[in-house]
Amino acid sequence: MNDNRNMLLAIVLSALVLIGWTFLSDKFFPTAGPQTQQVENGKVRPAPQPQATPAADAPAAIRDxxxxxxxxxxxxxxxxxxxxxxxxxxxxxxxxxxxxxxxxxxxxxxxxxxxxxxxxxxxxxxxxxxxxxxxxxxxxxxxxxxxxxxxxxxxxxxxxxxxxxxxxxxxxxxxxxxxxxxxxxxxxxxxxxxxxxxxxxxxxxxxxxxxxxxxxxxxxxxxxxxxxxxxxxxxxxxxxxxxxxxxxxxxxxxxxxxxxxxxxxxxxxxxxxxxxxxxxxxxxxxxxxxxxxxxxxxxxxxxxxxxxxxxxxxxxxxxxxxxxxxxxxSKSIDWGWFEWFMRPIFGLLQWLFHATGNFGVAIICLTFIVRLLMFPIADKQFRSMAGMRKVQPKMKALQERYKDDKPRLQQEMLKLYQEEKINPAAGCLPILLQIPVFYALYKVLMVSVEMRHQPFALWIKDLSAPDPATVVNLFGALNFTPPGFLAIGVLPILLGITMWIQFKLNPQQMDPVQQQIFGFMPWILMFVMAPFAAGLQLYWVVSNLLTIGQQAWLYKRYDMHLSDTHPVKT
The missing domain is CATH 2.70.98.90 (Beta-galactosidase; Chain A, domain 5)
Known part of the structure; x- marks a missing residue:
């Protein structure tokens, strides 16, 4: 009964996130420029551009x-x-x-x-x-x-x-x-x-x-x-x-x-x-x-x-x-609250673009730089995870002892963390530190004309527009254009898969509801990110791949195994 209730709660919360974000993003966050490319029968073609000119038609267009x-x-x-x-x-x-x-x-x-x-x-x-x-x-x-x-x-x-x-x-x-x-x-x-x-x-x-x-x-x-x-x-x-x-x-x-x-x-x-x-x-x-x-x-x-x-x-x-x-x-560019951070990110991207000749490659290089700078934090995170693994038997004992007294259980768990010098929130720090970088890149893709119509490779001909290769219309084989959050391209799918693998490598949450929410989250993010600029999706996919490789190496370094982070239920 509890499992069914938890599953239902996880589904409801996931739906609220998906629907709520879709509403908010349409109202407050225009996620990308209009789609400038479409896939027809496996080939990328320019999409019609009703918003190509800078001003709307006058009420009465008098003459040619x-x-x-x-x-x-x-x-x-x-x-x-x-x-x-x-x-x-x-x-x-x-x-x-x-x-x-x-x-x-x-x-x-x-x-x-x-x-x-x-x-x-x-x-x-x-x-x-x-x-x-x-x-x-x-x-x-x-x-x-x-x-x-x-x-x-x-x-x-x-x-x-x-x-x-x-x-x-x-x-x-x-x-x-x-x-x-x-x-x-x-x-x-x-x-x-x-x-x-x-x-x-x-x-x-x-x-x-x-x-x-x-x-x-x-x-x-x-x-x-x-x-x-x-x-x-x-x-x-x-x-x-x-x-x-x-x-x-x-x-x-x-x-x-x-x-x-x-x-x-x-x-x-x-x-x-x-x-x-x-x-x-x-x-x-x-x-x-x-x-x-x-x-x-x-x-x-x-x-x-x-x-x-x-x-x-x-x-x-x-x-x-x-x-x-x-x-x-330059204030004519609406940099927003993080202008002090966005300008250096933009400058670095510009430099990488001139060095590589491709904005997609520049975004990948930026991702490597960000992950390299955050490696000491990731290393500290895995030290904490290793400590969490060592105290798992004690945590299980506490859960059994105080299973009917939740407030006391929380107190004893906090005391255990203090005694063992463990920070269970350490895993959130890399994600929190990446948020300004992610937002800065989002804004750069949104407002910088330098990113407009910049190609990457293969089917990605415009990094400032969403990924056009959507599976919903079978990559253009079906003659219809799906709405934004359903236009799931290859990059959003890769984002969902890499996020799922990344979550699987993380320590399993003790709370069953949290486990189920984290199980749904990668696929929710796949829908949430579908209307965003392909450049932003590319950054996140590459960041996930680097995180997976980093996790595998750090697990080996600290002699941790996947079975340690995901204990078998008995």
Missing amino acids: RAIVLTETPRVRIQTPSLQGSINLKGARFDDLVLLNQRETIAKNSPPVRLLSPAGASDSYFAQFGWTGQGVAAPDANDVWTASAPVLTPGKPVTLSWTNPTGQRFEQIVSVDDGYLFTVKQRVVNAGVGAVALRTYGLASRSSKSKDPSTWTNHVGPIGFLADKADYDVDWKTLDENKTGITRDSRGGWLGFTDKYWLTALAPANGAPIEASFRKSAAGAYQADYAGTSFAVGPGQAVSSETRLFAGAKEKRLLDRYENQGIAKL
């Missing part, structure tokens, strides 16, 4: 983008990383694709589009200008004149516009080989009186990102203002706040972030600004700033500089731009 781009004069943008154009009507940065980032893993996949003009789907653009009283400043309908037809690194282009009263407005635009535009805004007053102006910059997108925003990964409005990274303002905040959110700051930056992409306005020289996030009546989301008012006398010229980051959140480039004066631009 290609047609819209031909309707106004433009300056072409051509760099090693970017391609697109600047719209001379309004001097807008509204056409930009990322040449080094592809929408899917297919070889012929088009590059990721970041910016798109108003009037087309996925409208998303940046713009700089001036406002003033008693002076005609250029607006979104004015057409600028360009000094050259193409903008390339090392060859700036000057955009100019002159009003009827003699004030000439210039935007001297330059671009580097990464994702940074520098815009020098200059006003030359050839009129008869002084004029008062304010510079501004804005980024506008027609609607929300398709990437989900969770408490572990912020997507949406973002900024580093008043010496603080601002992850508090999100899409919902702007939907509910009709007047917008305003921050005063000296310098800093603001804009919009997707999971991997960022558009950020960064006024230079730490000038005082009034920064705002808002939602327009038409439904577009806008991040903007306005500088302090300044006067330009007759015959004078005043200039200021601002910068625009528009591209992938590659850490090496974010760090480079921080060194060039854009404060904490």
Whole structure:
């Protein structure tokens, strides 16, 4: 009767863990990027990518983008990383694709589009200008004149516009080989009186990102203002706040972030600004700033500089731009609470990747390093296990003596541990110490564009997506896609098997319920880990294999045998 009750309790607890984790992970922990690969008849093929573009379609996609781009004069943008154009009507940065980032893993996949003009789907653009009283400043309908037809690194282009009263407005635009535009805004007053102006910059997108925003990964409005990274303002905040959110700051930056992409306005020289996030009546989301008012006398010229980051959140480039004066631009990556630990893990992974040329191999090397560093702890764990084996007869005697007095049994067991200098919780220490490493790797796989679409070997073509080789649809032979937690690939199966072997090598729990729970746990974890990134599954499988080998060697070293850790029931 007790055995049946314990078995039922173990099944109920296991089900609660499985169902509860599935609910929580869907709500709070987006486990991986969308599946970028699928197996059909044993062959890996690119999967359709409905979330390939960074912004959702506008409510009314008016015209084809290609047609819209031909309707106004433009300056072409051509760099090693970017391609697109600047719209001379309004001097807008509204056409930009990322040449080094592809929408899917297919070889012929088009590059990721970041910016798109108003009037087309996925409208998303940046713009700089001036406002003033008693002076005609250029607006979104004015057409600028360009000094050259193409903008390339090392060859700036000057955009100019002159009003009827003699004030000439210039935007001297330059671009580097990464994702940074520098815009020098200059006003030359050839009129008869002084004029008062304010510079501004804005980024506008027609609607929300398709990437989900969770408490572990912020997507949406973002900024580093008043010496603080601002992850508090999100899409919902702007939907509910009709007047917008305003921050005063000296310098800093603001804009919009997707999971991997960022558009950020960064006024230079730490000038005082009034920064705002808002939602327009038409439904577009806008991040903007306005500088302090300044006067330009007759015959004078005043200039200021601002910068625009528009591209992938590659850490090496974010760090480079921080060194060039854009404060904490790397905070656009939502590192989370363990930033102090994640950055070294990411740096080590990057170094291993450059040394090996394969991120999967880099993850395996990281696993070896972690296990090597934790070997002294594992050695101490097995010393404790050897001690536990020696006192097993005494523990059995205590259980028989106090089988009807559980509180007294616990007291006597604790006293025995103290006398023999045994720590029964020593086996948990390696697992607890691995949790920060596991979480750091989880976050790196989640938020780092460097891991996006990185292949490993064989059927694993994207380490940031789940294992596509799922047995539920017979590796693609059946024409259906199972839901996330049922899409059990080869790596999750290996994870379950290696975890089961590892548990079998551990000392058997004295409590029958705990024995049954530990018996179910590897197979529960197999389901729990199925939707996670393949890179994370790879880390855990390799870690389990190393642990099994380590356990076998340490058992031999301390003259322990499996029969000692799993006594035969009589």
